Amino acid sequence: MSRQDTRAKVFTAAVELIAEQGYAATTVDAIAERAGVAKGTVFYNFGSKEGLFSALLDHSIERLAGALAAADTGESGVAALDSVVLGQLRFFEEHGPFARVLLSEMWRTAWQEAVARLRESALGVYAGVLRRAAASGEIRADLDVETAATALFGMVLTVAIERRALYPERPIEQTHQTLVELLNGRIR
Amino acid sequence: MSRQDTRAKVFTAAVELIAEQGYAATTVDAIAERAGVAKGTVFYNFGSKEGLFSALLDHSIERLAGALAAADTGESGVAALDSVVLGQLRFFEEHGPFARVLLSEMWRTAWQEAVARLRESALGVYAGVLRRAAASGEIRADLDVETAATALFGMVLTVAIERRALYPERPIEQTHQTLVELLNGRIR
DNA sequence: TCTTTTGTACTGACCAGTCAGTTCAAGAGA
DNA sequence: TCTCTTGAACTGACTGGTCAGTACAAAAGA
Numbered sequence: 001m002s003r004q005d006t007r008a009k010v011f012t013a014a015v016e017l018i019a020e021q022g023y024a025a026t027t028v029d030a031i032a033e034r035a036g037v038a039k040g041t042v043f044y045n046f047g048s049k050e051g052l053f054s055a056l057l058d059h060s061i062e063r064l065a066g067a068l069a070a071a072d073t074g075e076s077g078v079a080a081l082d083s084v085v086l087g088q089l090r091f092f093e094e095h096g097p098f099a100r101v102l103l104s105e106m107w108r109t110a111w112q113e114a115v116a117r118l119r120e121s122a123l124g125v126y127a128g129v130l131r132r133a134a135a136s137g138e139i140r141a142d143l144d145v146e147t148a149a150t151a152l153f154g155m156v157l158t159v160a161i162e163r164r165a166l167y168p169e170r171p172i173e174q175t176h177q178t179l180v181e182l183l184n185g186r187i188r
Numbered sequence: 189m190s191r192q193d194t195r196a197k198v199f200t201a202a203v204e205l206i207a208e209q210g211y212a213a214t215t216v217d218a219i220a221e222r223a224g225v226a227k228g229t230v231f232y233n234f235g236s237k238e239g240l241f242s243a244l245l246d247h248s249i250e251r252l253a254g255a256l257a258a259a260d261t262g263e264s265g266v267a268a269l270d271s272v273v274l275g276q277l278r279f280f281e282e283h284g285p286f287a288r289v290l291l292s293e294m295w296r297t298a299w300q301e302a303v304a305r306l307r308e309s310a311l312g313v314y315a316g317v318l319r320r321a322a323a324s325g326e327i328r329a330d331l332d333v334e335t336a337a338t339a340l341f342g343m344v345l346t347v348a349i350e351r352r353a354l355y356p357e358r359p360i361e362q363t364h365q366t367l368v369e370l371l372n373g374r375i376r
Numbered sequence: 377t378c379t380t381t382t383g384t385a386c387t388g389a390c391c392a393g394t395c396a397g398t399t400c401a402a403g404a405g406a
Numbered sequence: 407t408c409t410c411t412t413g414a415a416c417t418g419a420c421t422g423g424t425c426a427g428t429a430c431a432a433a434a435g436a
Binding site for chain 3: 408414415417422423425428430431432435436
């Protein structure tokens with residue numbers, strides 16, 4: 001078994017347990033046990049509990065940013081926004097435990113540099129889409145795209161977690177449809 | 189000093205520390221020290237660390253629900269929605285640490301009954317506003333108001349936390365304006 | 377050979393919860 | 407007025423358990 005395989009197994013076990021119990025309440029013993037690995041192996045690979053979590057955040061944020069960037073169709077219209085929202089819903093559907101970890105730990109000062117990277121990459125995708133839509137005149141040109149990007153990301157993250165927790169059998173497309181209708185705004 | 193005063197001091201210390209470090213990482217010793225109270229007093233008043241947190245959640249959720257209900261103007265139109273959004277922003281401006289605590293602990297299974305109460309009361313205000321707007325034809329009648337209510341609540345909560353963390357000097361009205369513009373939707 | 381993993385045993389710091397004792401204000405009795 | 411009692415609120419040293427991290431010898435892989 002390669003070192004990469006070991007790290008992947010530990011990541012999976014860690015994100016699941018931390019999603020359930022939180023970072024501080026999750027012990028390295030429990031992570032090692034669920035990963036089917038000796039405790040020493042965790043320290044050999046990541047140095048410390050904090051090192052493990054930091055690596056986990058980096059790894060997952062990179063994948064999230066990649067998924068959002070891939071979902072961005074590049075259109076200058078708001079269709080691209082719907083697509084990115086769907087991409088985020090799909091990503092958190094596949095990586096459900098990470099959604100809870102991210103929501104819980106996102107604003108903790110201990111992981112600020114990881115969050116800074118999240119802002120640049122993942123939130124940057126939303127900001128880019130909004131900027132293009134503003135440039136093409138489809139939304140107000142004076143919109144604060146940074147705040148709006150955070151609003152959209154937080155909205156989708158919250159809904160993705162609720163869906164997994166309360167309505168796991170509901171198709172993502174239905175949840176997506178609700179969000180799009182909400183954002184399509186008021187009938188005038 | 190009355191028992192109520194003591195409980196209030198402990199609440200304030202606890203919510204601040206838990207916002208910074210999370211529930212599990214916050215020790216009762218630290219809470220007692222910041223509250224200027226002996227450790228035994230915390231256990232005398234709340235029975236256990238979990239009892240303290242549970243009481244804190246109940247107390248704060250009740251106040252949040254009251255603030256949202258008070259912000260609901262009762263109008264059947266979407267103006268009421270803007271008003272509730274502003275009410276939520278204002279509440280979390282005044283109770284900033286609680287916003288972080290709520291976001292982090294909201295989906296932990298340990299506090300599910302408190303969260304159930306949150307859904308009934310606070311999210312219920314949003315759902316009610318949306319239902320009225322749907323009935324009056326201002327938004328689509330087939331909108332899933334429960335999911336939309338969660339989406340709105342999560343959106344505002346996320347933005348409120350970001351504002352406090354990154355742009356504390358920015359007036360709330362400006363943030364509110366951005367959210368309203370985002371929800372007013374696309375220019376067609 | 378060099379890296380990685382295992383499993384067991386250990387340490388020292390930390391922490392929730394306990395409990396015997398203190399403080400004090402409000403009566404009660406004389 | 408003075409003394410004594412009561413009970414609620416509070417205190418902080420102490421205990422028993424937990425957990426991150428270490429140590430290390432042996433084995434497995436590559």
